[in-house]
Amino acid sequence: MNVIPLTAFDLLLTSLLILALALSSLPLRLEMAGQILLAAGRTTLQLLLIGFILKWLFSSAGPGWIALLSLFMLFNAGREVSRRQKRQFKGLWGFGIGTLSMFLTSFPMLIFTLTMVINNQPWYEPRYAIPLLGMLLGNTMNGVALGFDRLLHNVWQQRQIIENRLMLGETWFEAMTEIRRESIRSGLMPTINAMMAAGIVSLPGMMTGQILAGSPPLEAVKYQIMIMFLIGAGSGFGTIAAVSLGARRLFDSRQRLRLERLS
Amino acid sequence: MSKLIVNGLVYHHLGPFSLTVEARETVALAGPSGAGKSLFLRALADLDPHGGEILLDGRSSQSWSGPEWRRRVALLPAESQWWHDKVGEHFNRSPVNRSSASARLAVLGFEAQVMNWSIARLSSGEKQRLAILRLLQNQPTVLLLDEPTANLDPLNTQRVEKLFLDYQQQHAAAMVWVTHDLAQGLRLGGRHFQIENGQLELVGKGQVH
Incomplete structure (x- = not known):
């Protein structure tokens, strides 16, 4: 397993792309900025949570x-x-x-x-x-x-x-x-x-x-x-x-x- | 013989209605729009939930499955629906009685060619007449007709009336015919009823054939 680990900073960097999408939806009046940010937030939280759960599950459950x-x-x-x-x-x-x-x-x-x-x-x-x-x-x-x-x-x-x-x-x-x-x-x-x-x-x-x-x-x-x-x-x-x-x-x-x- | 007995029929907060239609009898049904005439026919065809009982030749509608009942007690809706591309696709490949089916086609002014027509080119009157032929294929013993001639010209109205009355004689069918046309009610013969304020009222009797 020689995967290059990602740091929190790496993720923050990529999140700028989603932020940019949310911002550009404002002048276009897509009325989706909130939804985009909510989805991005949810995906982060849900995946982190399942990461911890899986880590625990694999080792001891x-x-x-x-x-x-x-x-x-x-x-x-x-x-x-x-x-x-x-x-x-x-x-x-x-x-x-x-x-x-x-x-x-x-x-x-x-x-x-x-x-x-x-x-x-x-x-x-x-x-x-x-x-x-x-x-x-x-x-x-x-x-x-x-x-x-x-x-x-x-x-x-x-x-x-x-x-x-x-x-x-x-x-x-x-x-x-x-x-x-x-x-x-x-x-x-x-x-x-x-x-x-x-x-x-x-x-x-x-x-x-x-x-x-x-x-x-x-x-x-x-x-x-x-x-x-x-x-x-x-x-x-x-x-x-x-x-x-x-x-x-x-x-x-x-x-x-x-x-x-x-x- | 196909005697239809309706006993304490209740639907959509209307009724109770009781009515007996003898074999070969035509009952004309009138009433203001929204009074529940179409719903009455739908309940008889067991398309809507209802209370009370409906008997055909002394047997309860419940003793048949829904589709078996509706093949015997046939409802012609005010507006027919067509879902395939061609007329013929809506008809059985092998009708029970081929010669009488093509004879009926002629009575309503169609040639056998009509089966290849596409639905898109039909006028509303043609759709209505073809819907009648489609319904009679099942050889039903009770006919529930919701304004079957409402969008037909006088010539075709006459043809349709004759077709139904002939069919009724041949198959000893009982018929309930919703119409707003008083003259038509008289031509049909049997008793006249009116649905109003949730009541079924006998209002007259046409001439006997």
Whole structure:
């Protein structure tokens, strides 16, 4: 490991760039200066905090703490999914469906990768488990949020079409065919695009990080390919689960469209 | 035979409504706009939550799934929706009864070619007439019609009335027809009801066929 350590001064220096962006947003009347600074502040605090937590976790914590941190990450991803929706399910349904979909896809895939692919002892070793889960959840969250937003937006806009199809005796599943397809597709596209562009347009962050930290490029690339497959499948299955559960929730047992379940 | 019995129907704080429509009977329904006529039809088609019970041939609507019920108790909305590019894509590939389907096409003044037309070129009257043909494909036994001739010219109004009355005779269908046109109500024959202030009132009886 021959990485050059960064000092606090180095970070302060780079923060000038963000400060410059915030300042130039003022004369342009973007009304985003506050948001930019808040985001920069949050990213600093949150990452420092997770740095300390990981340091402690790697050195001394048992499986219980690792599980707790995993659930904390999952719930935050769930909250983020429901925060990004323009139209929302009433109550906790949006949060619940998003969280459940991510749990059902990310966690089995993580355990599969740790036990069958990486195969280290113990399998839950946090140095592997936590970063992998973070990448999986982050990408699955993006797919789920996009697919869900498209689903609710389209159902709201096309409610008359859906109801006309119900009047003609279609089942809720038939009446939702096009909307479901389009929603799942919009959740999947970013990951597919990332796989298409990997290596020729963009150098993925995790691989770049490994190389910066001194890993041989080919080792870093192999990890990156594994990660691409993981997040591709994770965000794909997660989006399918969330869109399917969400679509079901919009109809009742008589297969009536119940838009009053949205706010 | 398809007798529709509505017993204490309650929806959106309206009702209770009770009404029996015999097979081959047409009930004309009028009332000021906003009185709940369309909502009444929606409740009958089980598209909105409602209280009370609806029976078809003595069987409760609950004994069918929602889609099965709506294939039997068909609602024609005031404004039809089209979601594919071509007309034909909205019709079954293999209608239950091909010859009667194409005969109905002719009755409403269309040629078989219409199935290749794109939705974008349809006038509102053409959409309405095609929506009627699309609905009848399921061979429903109860027809709930929300102002089916509101945007049609006199010739097409006449064609549509004849089509529905013929269909009703052939299939022994029960029909609920929302109309603001008093003369049309008279032509249709059966009883006339009015929805006003949350009440369903018998206001008259048309001539018998």
